[in-house]
Amino acid sequence: MNGLPPTLRELVESGPMAHLSTINPDGSPQVTVIWIGPDGDDLVSGHMSWYTKLRNLDQDPRAVLSFDAPRAPGIFMSQYAVVHARATIQPTDDAWDLLNRLAKVYISPDAEFLAPKGPGYTVRYSVQYSVQRIGGVGPWAPASR
Amino acid sequence: MNGLPPTLRELVESGPMAHLSTINPDGSPQVTVIWIGPDGDDLVSGHMSWYTKLRNLDQDPRAVLSFDAPRAPGIFMSQYAVVHARATIQPTDDAWDLLNRLAKVYISPDAEFLAPKGPGYTVRYSVQYSVQRIGGVGPWAPASR
Numbered sequence: 001m002n003g004l005p006p007t008l009r010e011l012v013e014s015g016p017m018a019h020l021s022t023i024n025p026d027g028s029p030q031v032t033v034i035w036i037g038p039d040g041d042d043l044v045s046g047h048m049s050w051y052t053k054l055r056n057l058d059q060d061p062r063a064v065l066s067f068d069a070p071r072a073p074g075i076f077m078s079q080y081a082v083v084h085a086r087a088t089i090q091p092t093d094d095a096w097d098l099l100n101r102l103a104k105v106y107i108s109p110d111a112e113f114l115a116p117k118g119p120g121y122t123v124r125y126s127v128q129y130s131v132q133r134i135g136g137v138g139p140w141a142p143a144s145r
Numbered sequence: 146m147n148g149l150p151p152t153l154r155e156l157v158e159s160g161p162m163a164h165l166s167t168i169n170p171d172g173s174p175q176v177t178v179i180w181i182g183p184d185g186d187d188l189v190s191g192h193m194s195w196y197t198k199l200r201n202l203d204q205d206p207r208a209v210l211s212f213d214a215p216r217a218p219g220i221f222m223s224q225y226a227v228v229h230a231r232a233t234i235q236p237t238d239d240a241w242d243l244l245n246r247l248a249k250v251y252i253s254p255d256a257e258f259l260a261p262k263g264p265g266y267t268v269r270y271s272v273q274y275s276v277q278r279i280g281g282v283g284p285w286a287p288a289s290r
Contacts, residue, residue: 017223019164019211021174028207029166029174033225033281062173068162068213074253078162080178108219136178 003041003131008081008140012038015105016067020045022056030056035102036065036129043085043129046095046102048115054125057087063129069138079138085129095126148186148276153226153285157183160250161212165190167201175201180247181210181274188230188274191240191247193260199270202232208274214283224283230274240271 004012018036021029032053036043043065047054057063063086069079100113135141149157163181166174177198181188188210192199202208208231214224245258280286 017213017216017225019166019176021164021166021176021209023168023172023174027168027172027205029168029209031164031166031209031211031227033211033213033223033227060172064166064174064176066164066176066178068178071162074256076252076256076259078178078251080162082176082178106223107221111219111221114221 004038004043005134005140007138008083008134009038011067011069011081011138011140012036012043013105014070015102016069018045019066020053021064021066022053023060023062024052024056025059035099035106036067037098037102037105039128042131043083044098045127045129046098047125047127050125054089054127057127058089061087063087065129066136077137080136081138081140082135083129083131084133084135085131088128088130090126090128091124092126093124095124098126149183149188150279150285152283153228153279154183156212156214156226156283156285157181157188158250159215160247161214163188163190164209164211165198166209166211167198168205168207169197169201170204180244180251181212182243182247182250184273187276188228189243190272190274191243192270192272195270199234199272202272203234206232208232210274211281222282225281226283226285227280228274228276229278229280230276233273233275235271235273236269237271238269240269243271 103111248256
């Protein structure tokens with residue numbers, strides 16, 4: 001499919017905590033909650049170490065990113081997005097800039113990312129999520145699920 | 146482990162949208178977002194049909210429930226919980242009462258669950274989640290992750 005519907009891009013740009021589901025070597029589900037941002041038609045995340053989620057994605061790139069839309073009291077079905085994606089891990093020294101950009105969304109407009117910057121420092125991987133399928137409840141989801 | 150730490154129970158009782166991760170037959174992750182409630186030392190959910198998530202849990206009971214704590218602006222690491230659990234599905238006519246109870250948490254204190262009530266009607270399954278391990282960021286998570 002072709003990238004992000006505008007409504008979903010808007011939701012991503014508002015900084016929802018993204019639940020990243022991957023598969024452990026024993027076939028069980030693994031979940032961590034991360035920052036994400038849009039990157040062209042893809043989504044992207046930055047990471048400081050070779051965490052379990054990265055090891056899992058390296059073995060099996062099938063990932064799901066799910067996140068809540070803002071809650072509205074009195075609404076029967078709260079909106080949320082479920083993004084099925086194919087993940088590509090990139091070792092990089094540029095992920096600090098990504099996380100510093102996301103810090104302004106996720107923490108506050110004047111926040112700086114705390115980890116030290118530069119080659120050999122702690123921000124070392126970015127993950128690119130190529131969107132395969134979008135579900136959930138909201139204008140970004142197909143009517144029948 | 147023995148059930149829910151008080152801080153986690155409190156978070157569950159506040160009605161966070163719970164991201165339920167299961168495993169598809171092809172080994173890929175499946176995620177839907179559901180209502181949950183505490184039930185003694187377990188968590189519980191109610192369902193109206195034999196959805197994919199139930200089919201998956203029937204094949205492989207290893208489930209992860211993850212949910213955000215309320216966001217606080219200016220905080221570096223938002224709090225969230227990741228609950229690894231073993232799921233048991235129960236066909237039941239009582240799940241309506243569960244969903245009606247959860248509607249008061251998730252919709253509004255005077256909300257009634259919308260689906261019709263009674264035997265043969267649409268609320269037919271409850272899932273019991275026996276907690277195996279708790280992670281995430283917050284007072285419910287072990288210090289080292």
